[in-house]
Amino acid sequence: MLSENKKTLTNLMVPLLSVVLGLILGAVIMLGFGYDPIAGYQSMLKGALGSPFYIGETLRYASPLIIIGLGFSVANSAGFFNIGLSGQALMGWLISVWVAISLPDASAFVVLPLSVLAGILAGAVWAGIAGVLRAYFGTSEVIITIMLNYTALHLTNYLIRNVLTDSSDATSRIPEQASLRMDWLSQLAGGSRINAGVFIAIAVTILVWVFMTKTTMGYEIRAVGLNSFAAQYAGMNAKRNIILSMLISGGLAGLGGVLEGLGTFSNIFVQAGIPNIGFDGLAVALLGLSHPIGIVFSGLLFAMLKIGGASMPLGSGVPTEVVDIVIASIIFFVGANYLIRFFMKKFSRGKDVKGGVE
Amino acid sequence: MDIISLLQLVVSSALMYSAPLILTALGGTFSERSGIVNVGLEGIMVIGAFSSVVFNLSFAGQFGDWTPWIGMVVGGLFGLIFSIIHAVATVNLRADHIISGTVINLLAPALAIFLTRVMYEGRGQTDFIAENFGIADVPLLVDIPVIGDIFFDNTYLPAFFGIFVAVLSWFILFKTRFGLRLRAVGEHPQAADTLGISVYGIKYAGVLMSGLLGGMGGAIQAQLISSQFAATTIAGQGFMAMAAMIFGKWNPLGAMGAAIFFGLAQSLAVTGAYIPVINTVPSVFLDIAPYVITIVVLVGVIGKSEGPAANGVTYIKSK
Numbered sequence: 001m002l003s004e005n006k007k008t009l010t011n012l013m014v015p016l017l018s019v020v021l022g023l024i025l026g027a028v029i030m031l032g033f034g035y036d037p038i039a040g041y042q043s044m045l046k047g048a049l050g051s052p053f054y055i056g057e058t059l060r061y062a063s064p065l066i067i068i069g070l071g072f073s074v075a076n077s078a079g080f081f082n083i084g085l086s087g088q089a090l091m092g093w094l095i096s097v098w099v100a101i102s103l104p105d106a107s108a109f110v111v112l113p114l115s116v117l118a119g120i121l122a123g124a125v126w127a128g129i130a131g132v133l134r135a136y137f138g139t140s141e142v143i144i145t146i147m148l149n150y151t152a153l154h155l156t157n158y159l160i161r162n163v164l165t166d167s168s169d170a171t172s173r174i175p176e177q178a179s180l181r182m183d184w185l186s187q188l189a190g191g192s193r194i195n196a197g198v199f200i201a202i203a204v205t206i207l208v209w210v211f212m213t214k215t216t217m218g219y220e221i222r223a224v225g226l227n228s229f230a231a232q233y234a235g236m237n238a239k240r241n242i243i244l245s246m247l248i249s250g251g252l253a254g255l256g257g258v259l260e261g262l263g264t265f266s267n268i269f270v271q272a273g274i275p276n277i278g279f280d281g282l283a284v285a286l287l288g289l290s291h292p293i294g295i296v297f298s299g300l301l302f303a304m305l306k307i308g309g310a311s312m313p314l315g316s317g318v319p320t321e322v323v324d325i326v327i328a329s330i331i332f333f334v335g336a337n338y339l340i341r342f343f344m345k346k347f348s349r350g351k352d353v354k355g356g357v358e
Numbered sequence: 359m360d361i362i363s364l365l366q367l368v369v370s371s372a373l374m375y376s377a378p379l380i381l382t383a384l385g386g387t388f389s390e391r392s393g394i395v396n397v398g399l400e401g402i403m404v405i406g407a408f409s410s411v412v413f414n415l416s417f418a419g420q421f422g423d424w425t426p427w428i429g430m431v432v433g434g435l436f437g438l439i440f441s442i443i444h445a446v447a448t449v450n451l452r453a454d455h456i457i458s459g460t461v462i463n464l465l466a467p468a469l470a471i472f473l474t475r476v477m478y479e480g481r482g483q484t485d486f487i488a489e490n491f492g493i494a495d496v497p498l499l500v501d502i503p504v505i506g507d508i509f510f511d512n513t514y515l516p517a518f519f520g521i522f523v524a525v526l527s528w529f530i531l532f533k534t535r536f537g538l539r540l541r542a543v544g545e546h547p548q549a550a551d552t553l554g555i556s557v558y559g560i561k562y563a564g565v566l567m568s569g570l571l572g573g574m575g576g577a578i579q580a581q582l583i584s585s586q587f588a589a590t591t592i593a594g595q596g597f598m599a600m601a602a603m604i605f606g607k608w609n610p611l612g613a614m615g616a617a618i619f620f621g622l623a624q625s626l627a628v629t630g631a632y633i634p635v636i637n638t639v640p641s642v643f644l645d646i647a648p649y650v651i652t653i654v655v656l657v658g659v660i661g662k663s664e665g666p667a668a669n670g671v672t673y674i675k676s677k
Contacts, residue, residue, distance in 0.1 A: 033476050081456050083397070139656045142456055146397065147601060147649035150594050158642035273593045279464060286457060319475040324468030332443070332461045336451035 010344055014337045015287050015294065019301065022330035026322050039316040044323065047311025048304035054311075056189025060264060062303035063197035064089070064256035066296055068281025070208045071252030073290035075127075075141075077212060078245035079225040084130060084145025085253040086278025087152035088123040090271070092254025093261040094156045095122035097171060097268045098164060100178035100261075108177035115178050116258050123254015124247045126152060131246025135239040141246070149274050157270045170269035180263035195263035201299075204252065209292040211248075221245045256281060280306070283331045302327060364632065365508045368622075370493075371629050373517035376621020378403070378579035380520030382599035383606065383613040384527045385571030390608060391531065392564025393544040394448050395455040395670040398441075398462025399572045400596025405440040406433035406576025408470035411587035412477065414487040425489035426581040430516070430574050437573015438566050440466065445565040449558050452672045463596075471589055483588030491516055491582040516578045517618075523571070524614035531610060540564055544666035547673040557673055575599065601652040608665055620648040 027037035048058050068085050075082040082088075096119030103111045130144040164171045180195040212218035223231040224241040232238045256277060261268055284302050288294030309323030333340065382399050389396040396402075410426075410433035418425045440462070447458040471482055478484055496510035496518060531537040542550040543560040551557045576592055584591045602620055606612025627644040630636040 029472075081454075083456065083460065133653070133657055137657045139653075139658075142395075142397070143600075143604060143656060144653055146597055147653050150597060151646045151649045153594070154642055154645035158640065158645070162640070162642075272590045279460065282460065283464065313480075319472050319480070321468045321472035321475065325465060325472060328461050328465035328468060331457065331464065332447065332453075335453040335457035335461060336447045338452040 014340050017340050018330050018333035021333050022326045025329045026326035035318045040312055040318040043312050043315025044308035048308030053190030053192045056192030056194035058303045058307045059198050060194040061307050062299045063201040064259040065281050065284050066201045066299035067204050068253050068256035069284035069295040069299055071249045072282050072285035075245050075249035076290045077225045078221045080141050082249045083142055084148050085281050086274045087149035088126045088250040088253035089257035089278050090152045090156050090275055091126045092119035092123040092257030093268055095119050096258040097261040100174040104175045111178045119258035120251045120254045124251035127246045127250020131243040135242040153274055160270055171267045173266045193264050197259035197263040205292050205296055286331055286334050362507055369508055370513040371625035372622035374514045375624040376618040377517040377520050378575040378595055379599045379602055379617035380614050382572045382575030383602040383617045384610055385568035386600050386603040387608055387610055387613050389564045389568035390669050391544045391666055392540050392561045393668045394561055394565050396568050397456055397459030398444050399599055401462035401466030402437045402441055402569055402572035403576030403592045403596045404466040404470050406437040406573030407580035407591050408587050409433050409436035410577030411484050411580050418488040426491045429581055430577040433577025434570045434574035438569040441565050441569025445562050449561050455670050484586050486586045490585055516582055524610045527610035547668055598648050601648050605652050605655050623647040
């Protein structure tokens with residue numbers, strides 16, 4: 001029991017120490033280039049939480065990150081690395097906006113659920129391709145989803161320019177009824193772009209947690225991830241679980257894209273590259289150790305860094321890219337957790353010897 | 359436009375787009391042959407592009423026409439240095455290769471744009487470079503009738519450099535002792551270790567070569583195609599190079615062929631308007647062709663593509 005607690009503690013220390021090390025590295029870089037790290041982080045905090053507007057924007061940014069992070073975690077539990085979250089989110093964003101602007105006169109009760117579901121479905125199908133290929137041909141889901149990212153990017157840009165508009169770079173705004181914006185919420189948050197996505201993120205977090213820990217299907221997905229041969233021997237259908245986990249993962253990524261389309265931007269526009277939100281969602285899941293509660297916290301942290309980082313140039317003259325360096329190095333330390341575990345083991349062994357235990 | 363000059367246009371623009379892909383795909387081949395998956399090629403290219411543009415802007419006065427070539431070497435060196443992160447993380451710190459590669463891809467653009475802002479008065483992109491690779495004839499070969507006009511006249515030398523490096527890489531990989539060791543480590547590290555080969559050393563060599571070649575690829579992209587450094591200078595070329603490596607079945611010559619083919623698809627999206635039949639095809643099909651073809655190849659419809667056996671598996675020595 002005691003060693004069990006110790007293991008949980010070590011597991012928790014890895015992300016916490018990674019965040020601390022990442023922030024320290026960011027400070028060192030700021031110092032190295034002649035910026036004031038304290039002023040930098042102060043302006044970041046102010047830009048993330050300094051007023052109802054900034055808090056609203058941070059929560060708005062965190063919502064799709066958390067949902068996409070949960071999406072990554074579901075596939076990850078089944079043993080798959082879904083690096084195609086960006087493409088799946090983009091497909092969800094595109095299709096939800098497409099459905100919404102195709103039904104300008106429908107009532108909110110029709111158009112809103114329809115466009116949200118269409119977006120989820122689009123993401124699920126996009127990830128499902130990789131799932132089916134993995135299940136039946138054994139092809140690496142990593143490479144397939146990377147290729148699908150760029151396929152989605154070019155496809156989306158083409159459809160925006162040639163089908164959704166007449167060679168314009170952005171679609172018209174979605175009808176009011178299809179929007180996730182809530183006037184009272186935006187007013188409460190000083191006119192920020194916060195929207196119903198926040199509540200969707202909370203609901204999805206609970207749903208994913210219940211699904212993964214309390215249902216047979218979730219149990220089977222985890223079992224396949226832990227040992228697919230054992231799972232198959234126990235009578236579980238490995239192929240079905242592979243495809244199912246990728247469908248859920250992509251569906252959630254698609255929902256993250258829906259929040260961008262129907263919540264944040266109210267349209268879709270030509271993208272210069274793969275949207276970062278998928279990779280940020282992946283980073284959120286890695287830092288959150290693929291656990292729903294961890295993902296909520298790390299999603300909020302990354303949203304604070306990103307939204308707060310945007311205020312750094314004006315507040316302290318520090319280029320906003322510092323926060324991206326911090327995020328990348330946090331994930332580096334999480335990924336290379338062998339380093340942290342190694343030093344923690346050394347540290348605790350030293351203490352044990354002093355106490356005369358072992 | 360007559361047929362010879364049309365072919366000349368198609369060939370030269372295909373070579374222009376394929377030049378950065380060839381070198382980067384070769385880099386990926388070395389890394390993956392040693393068993394280290396490198397999805398960070400995109401990030402390595404960013405570093406190569408950034409450092410070559412900074413060099414080009416700072417030293418164009420001293421080196422004149424040779425600036426882009428020296429810039430390419432500089433880009434390669436910085437790519438090599440940057441790839442040490444991936445080597446340390448995957449070889450020594452036992453990090454997941456995909457996670458480490460993703461870190462490379464997240465870190466590189468952030469670092470490069472940060473440094474651009476520090477060095478160029480807060481702007482997010484650099485000025486345009488003065489010394490571009492530009493258009494040149496391949497000496498001697500250009501005098502061959504017809505073929506010389508199509509393939510070697512008014513063309514892009516970095517692509518021919520890439521083809522040369524591909525042949526050299528094939529020789530290194532399949533005809534030298536180092537190449538045999540590299541492949542042995544990628545296929546069965548335990549066996550290689552038993553025979554006294556330094557598995558970690560070989561893996562480092564593989565990753566650092568991908569850093570060198572990927573950095574050079576990024577430098578070519580910047581100094582041949584975009585002529586500056588900005589956030590959009592490298593937009594997917596690293597992943598396309600990875601696709602070329604897979605399509606080329608982890609063989610340098612195959613990777614080169616695939617890279618030229620992908621370069622052709624990319625260039626046809628631009629020059630296709632002049633070509634009958636092609637100009638009726640929506641450009642999106644050409645844009646997505648490299649990625650869709652790679653998926654089709656992986657699934658095995660056009661001959662199964664199998665990577666090194668121990669690719670992506672962390673080797674722990676004492677196990």
